[in-house]
Amino acid sequence: MNTEDKFETLSKGRLIVKNIIINPLINYLLPRKLLLHILKTNKSPLLEESIKDPGGWKSIHLSYENTAPESSVDKFVLHYGIFPMGLRNRKRMMTRILKELIHEYTEKGHVNIVGVGAGPGTNVIEAMAMAQRDNVTAYCLDLNDEAFAHGEMLKRRHGLEADRVKYIKGNAVDLDKHVKVTPHIIKLIGILEYLSDKEVADLLRFAHRALGAHGAVVTHSIYNKHGHERFMKHFLNLRLKYRSVSQISGMLEAAGFSIAHEEMEPLGIYSAIVGRK
Ligand SMILES: C[S@@+](CC[C@H](N)C(=O)[O-])C[C@H]1O[C@@H](n2cnc3c(N)ncnc32)[C@H](O)[C@@H]1O
Numbered sequence: 684m685n686t687e688d689k690f691e692t693l694s695k696g697r698l699i700v701k702n703i704i705i706n707p708l709i710n711y712l713l714p715r716k717l718l719l720h721i722l723k724t725n726k727s728p729l730l731e732e733s734i735k736d737p738g739g740w741k742s743i744h745l746s747y748e749n750t751a752p753e754s755s756v757d758k759f760v761l762h763y764g765i766f767p768m769g770l771r772n773r774k775r776m777m778t779r780i781l782k783e784l785i786h787e788y789t790e791k792g793h794v795n796i797v798g799v800g801a802g803p804g805t806n807v808i809e810a811m812a813m814a815q816r817d818n819v820t821a822y823c824l825d826l827n828d829e830a831f832a833h834g835e836m837l838k839r840r841h842g843l844e845a846d847r848v849k850y851i852k853g854n855a856v857d858l859d860k861h862v863k864v865t866p867h868i869i870k871l872i873g874i875l876e877y878l879s880d881k882e883v884a885d886l887l888r889f890a891h892r893a894l895g896a897h898g899a900v901v902t903h904s905i906y907n908k909h910g911h912e913r914f915m916k917h918f919l920n921l922r923l924k925y926r927s928v929s930q931i932s933g934m935l936e937a938a939g940f941s942i943a944h945e946e947m948e949p950l951g952i953y954s955a956i957v958g959r960k
Contacts, residue, residue: 693872706910710914729761734917740830743770747774749762766911768950769952774805777872781796781814786816796866798824800824801830804829805834812843820848823849825851845846872901880934887938891960899943904926928956
């Protein structure tokens with residue numbers, strides 16, 4: 684583990700409380716109606732957003748920021764919820780991996796990064812700010828252009844000039860129509876779990892064709908390690924496609940990539956996977 688990653692973990696005590704009390708409560712005992720009532724009466728932007736737009740960029744953004752007011756339900760859910768913790772671990776791991784790849788590729792010239800289902804581009808913006816290299820441009824593709832205004836704010840926050848990250852509204856499955864540059868890195872973070880096997884296979888095949896020589900795909904697997912799947916499905920209507928490390932690595936290999944790196948964050952939900960052309 685890299686010392687710059689300050690990963691979030693669960694103590695043994697919290698793990699026991701989670702398995703014995705919290706999981707049965709949220710998965711089986713609390714009726715959805717009661718949870719919705721708690722939500723209505725306590726104001727939870729996170730849960731409201733998760734229900735309104737399951738898997739949307741805003742709930743992910745709230746999880747990354749983890750800055751809800753002290754007394755709110757969100758403070759508790761964001762801070763102690765296993766899924767928001769896993770998302771923050773994923774971002775720590777991904778931004779470090781992207782930063783290292785930026786360092787490697789910028790040695791040889793200008794670097795293009797394409798992010799698919801990128802939302803506001805949080806991962807790539809933070810990686811570019813950490814990498815401290817000027818010769819990098821990112822292209823962020825997303826179906827939802829509401830995320831882009833937020834991305835403009837993130838660029839300012841991290842001191843990146845506006846033209847270093849460009850936004851494109853479009854569908855991941857039409858990536859070939861939208862990408863007009865030769866990417867060195869294609870970033871598939873928080874997107875494969877929303878796509879079918881065929882869509883993933885097509886996307887990876889296109890990524891392999893589009894990337895320059897020795898280019899990299901940066902992606903991840905997702906594992907229902909802490910039994911959160913049932914709650915996510917029934918309460919939040921979030922039907923993710925859980926694919927293991929070996930499934931994602933196998934799909935990358937089938938598209939022509941060799942696996943260069945696999946790494947699991949300590950909660951065991953997300954594994955980063957890098958495929959090289
Ligand atoms: C869970 S968010 C992830 C955002 C960002 N990649 C991250 O990890 O912080 C998923 C994003 O994928 C976008 N998305 C979902 N399906 C898509 C598709 N078929 N094509 C492009 N974007 C898509 C959504 O609009 C949303 O912004």
